[in-house]
Amino acid sequence: MKGFIGARQTTLANEVSLTGTGVHSGAPVSLTLCPADSDTGIRFLICNGEIDGVEIVADQQCVSGVTLCTILSDGNGASIATVEHVLAALRGLSVDNALIEIDSGEVPIMDGSAAPFVEAIDEAGIAELEAPRRFLKVLKPIRVEENGAVGELNPYNGFHLDIEIDFANPLIGKQSLSLDLNPGAFRRDISRARTFGFMKDVENLWAAGLALGASLDNTVAIGDDRIINREGLRYADEFVRHKALDAIGDLALAGAPILGAYKSRRGGHRLNALVLKALFADPDAWTLVEAPRYRDVRHAELTPGLAAAHFAADRS
Numbered sequence: 001m002k003g004f005i006g007a008r009q010t011t012l013a014n015e016v017s018l019t020g021t022g023v024h025s026g027a028p029v030s031l032t033l034c035p036a037d038s039d040t041g042i043r044f045l046i047c048n049g050e051i052d053g054v055e056i057v058a059d060q061q062c063v064s065g066v067t068l069c070t071i072l073s074d075g076n077g078a079s080i081a082t083v084e085h086v087l088a089a090l091r092g093l094s095v096d097n098a099l100i101e102i103d104s105g106e107v108p109i110m111d112g113s114a115a116p117f118v119e120a121i122d123e124a125g126i127a128e129l130e131a132p133r134r135f136l137k138v139l140k141p142i143r144v145e146e147n148g149a150v151g152e153l154n155p156y157n158g159f160h161l162d163i164e165i166d167f168a169n170p171l172i173g174k175q176s177l178s179l180d181l182n183p184g185a186f187r188r189d190i191s192r193a194r195t196f197g198f199m200k201d202v203e204n205l206w207a208a209g210l211a212l213g214a215s216l217d218n219t220v221a222i223g224d225d226r227i228i229n230r231e232g233l234r235y236a237d238e239f240v241r242h243k244a245l246d247a248i249g250d251l252a253l254a255g256a257p258i259l260g261a262y263k264s265r266r267g268g269h270r271l272n273a274l275v276l277k278a279l280f281a282d283p284d285a286w287t288l289v290e291a292p293r294y295r296d297v298r299h300a301e302l303t304p305g306l307a308a309a310h311f312a313a314d315r316s
């Protein structure tokens, strides 16, 4: 494996199962991450009493909801909610192809971060496939502005994230994060950041029958003047790191790893979806490229250092 730069597609080496709770339904959920062939991408397979074997592709064209979480639908009544954290873990660790079998319409929230999915992928292992990895290369700037939120995708040799949040609440305030994404950075700097919510909103959501599974075990709860969770924060700026995690998961719906720089100001699931939509609406704004083979790297436009950082699947 020496010199491996991720020129080939990957999948999981084995199946691995997780159980948890749907954050919105409050219902128990079982999920199994399974290996899949080249060019499958990430697909959800919903199997329960009512719906049996309905497949929903993790693709931006299937996005049907962006309030509180990202929801995908097949257009025939089947849907899968809260897809972003498991997609972030797969994309963050450079897993291109996987089948996610699930017995519910909602991915379990686990601890509110991507860390349990990272652990599961580590347990399963990552296997290289024969087919070359393809990247979605951004060719020209895309910009979306809506209600004070701004999202941009710009050409870049790698995948860069530049995320900024600005909340009136002094416990969050203004936070920003800028990083080149690779499996090590994802694992260390992003994967453990949990979802967060304001106590006053949670009570309204519960009254509306939403967020029934939300608890201090899976959400950083922000009170009037303090963080309610006894253990405190996992990172001093955990909030912006979670926004980055959500962006990685939402942008995984591009269907291929992105070669580009993503900038988000005061964004969220809706902005992430709008930027992808704007990108795909302009056929001149992107193209698919294959990763350079190791021996060709010197001649490619990427420097070997960049290539190693950005193309390597996580081998640790």
Ligand SMILES: [Zn+2]
Binding pocket: 084, 085, 195, 242, 245, 246
């Ligand atoms: Zn999230």
